Amino acid sequence: MSSPVLQVRGLKVTFSTPLGPLVAVRGVDLDVSAGEMTAVVGESGSGKSVSFLAAMGLLPKTATVEGSVILDGHQLVGASPKLMRSVRGRLISMIFQDPLSALNPVHRIGAQITEMLRAHQTMGERAARTRAVELLEIVGIPQPGDRAMQYPHEFSGGMRQRVVIAMAIANSPKLLIADEPTTALDVTVQAQILEVIQKVQAQFGTAVVLITHDLGVVARVCERVNVMYAGRLVERSGIHEIFDAPTHPYTRGLLASLPQTGIERLVPIAGFPPNMLRPPSGCAFRTRCADAIAECEHGVPELHTVGAAQSACIRAAELMRPR
Amino acid sequence: MTQPDIKTPVGVPAGGGSLLSVRGLVKQFQTKAARGKGGRKRVVQAVSDVSFDVAPGETLGLVGESGSGKTTVGRCVLRLIEPTSGQVLFEGVDLAKLSFEELRVVRRRMQIVFQDPYASLDPKMTVGASIAEPLVVQGVGGDHKEKVVSLLELVGLSADHARRFPHEFSGGQRQRIGVARALALDPALIVLDEPVSALDVSIQAGVVNLFNDLQSRLGMSYVFIAHDLSVVRHTADRVAVMYLGKIMEIGDAETVYEHPTHPYTKALLSAVPLPNPRVERSRNRIMLEGDVPSPVNPPSGCRFRTRCWKATDLCAMQEPVLEVRAHGQLSACHHPEG
Numbered sequence: 001m002s003s004p005v006l007q008v009r010g011l012k013v014t015f016s017t018p019l020g021p022l023v024a025v026r027g028v029d030l031d032v033s034a035g036e037m038t039a040v041v042g043e044s045g046s047g048k049s050v051s052f053l054a055a056m057g058l059l060p061k062t063a064t065v066e067g068s069v070i071l072d073g074h075q076l077v078g079a080s081p082k083l084m085r086s087v088r089g090r091l092i093s094m095i096f097q098d099p100l101s102a103l104n105p106v107h108r109i110g111a112q113i114t115e116m117l118r119a120h121q122t123m124g125e126r127a128a129r130t131r132a133v134e135l136l137e138i139v140g141i142p143q144p145g146d147r148a149m150q151y152p153h154e155f156s157g158g159m160r161q162r163v164v165i166a167m168a169i170a171n172s173p174k175l176l177i178a179d180e181p182t183t184a185l186d187v188t189v190q191a192q193i194l195e196v197i198q199k200v201q202a203q204f205g206t207a208v209v210l211i212t213h214d215l216g217v218v219a220r221v222c223e224r225v226n227v228m229y230a231g232r233l234v235e236r237s238g239i240h241e242i243f244d245a246p247t248h249p250y251t252r253g254l255l256a257s258l259p260q261t262g263i264e265r266l267v268p269i270a271g272f273p274p275n276m277l278r279p280p281s282g283c284a285f286r287t288r289c290a291d292a293i294a295e296c297e298h299g300v301p302e303l304h305t306v307g308a309a310q311s312a313c314i315r316a317a318e319l320m321r322p323r
Numbered sequence: 324m325t326q327p328d329i330k331t332p333v334g335v336p337a338g339g340g341s342l343l344s345v346r347g348l349v350k351q352f353q354t355k356a357a358r359g360k361g362g363r364k365r366v367v368q369a370v371s372d373v374s375f376d377v378a379p380g381e382t383l384g385l386v387g388e389s390g391s392g393k394t395t396v397g398r399c400v401l402r403l404i405e406p407t408s409g410q411v412l413f414e415g416v417d418l419a420k421l422s423f424e425e426l427r428v429v430r431r432r433m434q435i436v437f438q439d440p441y442a443s444l445d446p447k448m449t450v451g452a453s454i455a456e457p458l459v460v461q462g463v464g465g466d467h468k469e470k471v472v473s474l475l476e477l478v479g480l481s482a483d484h485a486r487r488f489p490h491e492f493s494g495g496q497r498q499r500i501g502v503a504r505a506l507a508l509d510p511a512l513i514v515l516d517e518p519v520s521a522l523d524v525s526i527q528a529g530v531v532n533l534f535n536d537l538q539s540r541l542g543m544s545y546v547f548i549a550h551d552l553s554v555v556r557h558t559a560d561r562v563a564v565m566y567l568g569k570i571m572e573i574g575d576a577e578t579v580y581e582h583p584t585h586p587y588t589k590a591l592l593s594a595v596p597l598p599n600p601r602v603e604r605s606r607n608r609i610m611l612e613g614d615v616p617s618p619v620n621p622p623s624g625c626r627f628r629t630r631c632w633k634a635t636d637l638c639a640m641q642e643p644v645l646e647v648r649a650h651g652q653l654s655a656c657h658h659p660e661g
């Protein structure tokens with residue numbers, strides 16, 4: 001296996017709130033290999049977005065980030081603003097659910113991509129403009145030369161997301177973080193954007209972290225899957241293993257709650273996600289878990305190898321055995 | 324526009340009378356005039372000549388992408404917005420002809436549940452008061468407290484929740500409160516407008532089960548509006564696929580999902596990601612190009628033709644009408660599949 005492009009160790013993110021400290025990410029270890037498409041799945045409040053906003057240095061001042069995030073040899077936790085500026089956009093880029101939040105409404109699309117190119121590369125204005133049009137073509141925008149002269153409001157939602165992808169890959173970063181990139185889009189447009197992301201990954205060798213709640217999207221495009229619950233990774237596995245033989249009760253619960261052909265009755269997960277101001281002791285999932293035993297209350301379970309996967313359930317091996 | 328035929332139910336299984344009949348429904352919205360020189364008012368064709376029926380006790384799924392008009396249809400059915408033309412017959416009564424007072428009586432029998440349970444509950448009212456409000460508004464006598472408790476229990480909550488406020492509940496519980504309120508007047512029809520879209524999947528499953536359980540216990544009909552085709556397949560008896568204000572295909576849900584005849588239905592189904600990596604990576608996907616055109620200026624003829632791989636000159640000239648296909652569903656296409 002090639003050395004990881006991103007290595008996260010013991011990542012912890014604490015927000016200070018009027019109600020006391022809220023630990024949104026409670027110790028995450030995660031590797032992303034060069035060129036691979038990795039999913040980070042979890043429900044609202046699981047800490048999946050916050051983990052990567054922390055890695056990008058994009059959290060507000062109320063957040064304290066601890067642990068280690070190494071990107072291509074650079075330690076990003078506690079890095080100077082200068083280093084972060086040089087890393088963001090050059091080695092690591094991030095796209096979001098709402099592309100408008102990343103686009104300046106009063107500048108032409110072409111100029112915004114040009115600015116991105118010239119921030120990190122020694123490039124003349126004209127060469128950058130030519131490259132910007134090429135990038136728009138790569139992400140599948142028809143008549144890229146004309147479209148480069150237009151403003152964000154003249155683009156549809158799907159086209160805006162393509163523009164943002166063009167900006168994100170302008171400097172051929174090693175890693176692209178895509179945070180729910182298709183959640184706001186219609187399914188037929190979602191299919192197009194997923195194809196663009198796959199194309200970019202193949203063409204530029206960019207590693208992609210896809211943050212999503214949609215297991216169907218994961219099944220379509222990802223190779224590895226990380227499942228988060230209450231600020232921790234509870235399972236890490238290959239794409240086929242996680243759907244065929246999930247090792248954590250939470251992963252099993254997620255899959256059972258999905259409507260699928262031939263399933264008469266859905267099986268929801270009991271209860272609701274924990275209040276992160278006061279998460280349960282021990283395994284945070286135990287309060288909703290049908291398989292919880294007394295030991296689950298004691299000590300936060302660590303990821304350990306179970307078959308081909310890594311699981312943070314102390315009963316994983318036992319529960320996996322055919323009964 | 325063709326004169327809607329009132330007598331023939333659309334896509335309803337033979338023998339079943341309709342609870343709800345929608346005939347030739349049209350809804351246009353006027354946009355505000357653009358400021359400056361040459362600013363003109365424009366007309367958005369949100370719903371154009373839509374007809375369907377809902378039988379007692381059945382669920383009709385209404386699916387489509389943004390701009391398809393599915394939500395507008397739902398609102399017109401309840402006359403929350405006034406249709407531009409067409410008829411909405413509920414239990415045989417044309418809602419458009421009713422006075423406000425008469426409409427209020429009919430509305431006891433038809434309710435709606437919205438996507439965002441936060442926005443539809445008054446944050447300053449206790450949950451009990453919110454659930455009892457329809458009873459008060461409609462002047463229903465009797466012990467409201469007792470009724471509220473039974474409604475809470477019906478949706479999987481407990482009696483002591485009545486004294487609490489909406490902010491004390493999770494998203495899934497709030498949606499259950501919205502359902503309890505919709506049930507207060509024993510409706511015959513509930514329009515569910517994206518009722519689980521805002522919920523996490525593990526919570527969504529419980530609310531979907533609740534809808535199914537309530538229907539088998541109480542026998543009401545649902546119009547289930549959703550963009551999530553998997554959820555609709557799980558819930559609906561019949562499904563109508565909408566595109567740019569028109570029904571493209573309508574029929575038995577299993578039939579439409581298994582044997583789609585409209586190219587749009589086929590493309591839409593093939594775009595839905597399924598949580599099965601082997602299926603996902605082996606199936607042929609139809610990639611539609613571009614986005615949904617503007618409903619201000621829809622394409623001539625068939626509205627889907629600008630994105631359709633089968634489109635011919637005929638599609639631009641003549642608008643296809645809904646026709647019966649081999650498996651019994653109706654679709655509006657000059658070049659239907661299979």
